């Protein structure tokens with residue numbers, strides 16, 4: 001049905017081995033033409049999932065000694081005949097083998113084309129395909145585990161069962177359109193309302209969890225903010241376990257933003273250290289402070305570092321008022337306090353007694369961040385969690401359509417109006433797994449993959 005495609009599955013450069021991946025109906029023929037197995041008798045048995053030693057030739061010229069893995073349709077990643085050629089790890093060697101396969105009829109694969117074929121051949125759905133790329137890009141253990149759960153089909157099962165619920169209800173309504181008997185209808189409206197409410201509950205549950213899923217996948221843009229000299233850069237360095245930012249006791253040391261990522265309690269924090277906020281006459285410092293205010297606007301989490309032995313400044317109060325929910329107050333330099341008591345009022349907000357110098361407060365900070373991300377313990381990493389913006393926005397549309405359907409029932413709307421709402425819900429939820437998806441969306445998703453995947 002499709003061309004036979006080839007690509008390097010490993011990154012360019014000198015390494016111990018390179019792997020080239022060949023997939024399609026002509027893959028077997030191309031390999032027969034180019035590969036000379038050491039054990040011909042074993043090779044001829046066409047046993048699946050075998051690794052075969054031999055030489056790779058173009059015409060009569062030996063290009064390399066290789067291992068060829070054989071994964072025959074339909075039991076391969078793409079669902080087609082797939083051969084993986086393990087050659088020596090020079091780019092030149094790998095390129096020669098690639099060119100030879102192209103001369104024998106293969107076409108160079110597009111980014112994500114192997115995964116796209118796996119999707120089109122029913123080997124995985126869109127949630128699983130997106131999980132492949134998420135797994136490759138994951139930077140924390142939790143992000144990798146989330147992607148693995150999605151790849152294993154956990155999330156897909158939940159979505160499919162939601163889809164079936166909506167589909168059944170729609171069938172029920174369409175039967176109502178075909179056989180509009182009044183007393184049957186009045187009986188069924190209640191039942192219908194119950195079914196839709198159930199689907200709505202499942203949708204809500206998934207959307208609640210998706211907040212956590214998105215953070216586990218993408219991390220949290222976390223801005224460290226506060227007055228000059230309070231210990232912001234010291235905090236950044238301590239979280240990173242390296243002297244990334246300059247720290248001095250001179251106020252106004254940090255002028256420009258410093259961006260670094262780190263995993264805290266399995267959650268990726270995309271940290272931004274900023275210039276200390278104050279009234280400044282210095283032009284460079286003022287420009288830095290402008291950037292700090294700007295960074296706050298896009299922050300998903302704000303670490304407001306305040307000084308334990310001093311009252312809050314007007315700017316700090318403003319930040320609390322403007323960004324309340326997103327803020328964690330870090331009361332630094334508690335080592336300077338004479339008594340154990342901290343005399344500050346944070347308008348009943350939670351604050352963490354901290355001393356970067358004495359390494360106090362880090363555990364509490366981690367607990368606080370984890371509790372925010374996991375919504376207390378309402379969400380678990382083992383839950384099937386939606387995580388990509390595409391999946392979430394499709395489910396939000398499903399949520400709106402289901403609410404609309406419930407409203408239509410309440411208003412006593414005719415069956416066909418209800419059926420429009422439910423069809424919209426069905427289409428949206430189907431988009432998540434790819435049961436109903438447009439070619440342009442597929443292009444968009446798979447073009448984000450690397451070549452060879």
Ligand SMILES: Nc1nc2c(ncn2[C@@H]2O[C@H](COP(=O)(O)OP(=O)(O)OP(=O)(O)O)[C@@H](O)[C@H]2O)c(=O)[nH]1
Nearest residue numbers: 228229230231232233234252253254276355356357
């Ligand atoms: N006593 C004490 N000193 C600290 C603590 N944390 C940081 N410091 C000191 O406070 C001073 C300022 O630290 P920085 O990390 O540069 O402060 P900053 O908030 O980044 O300052 P600017 O970049 O000027 O805005 C340095 O001398 C640090 O060693 C702490 O917990 N206790």
Ligand SMILES: [Mg+2]
Nearest residue numbers: 232233253254
């Ligand atoms: Mg600093």
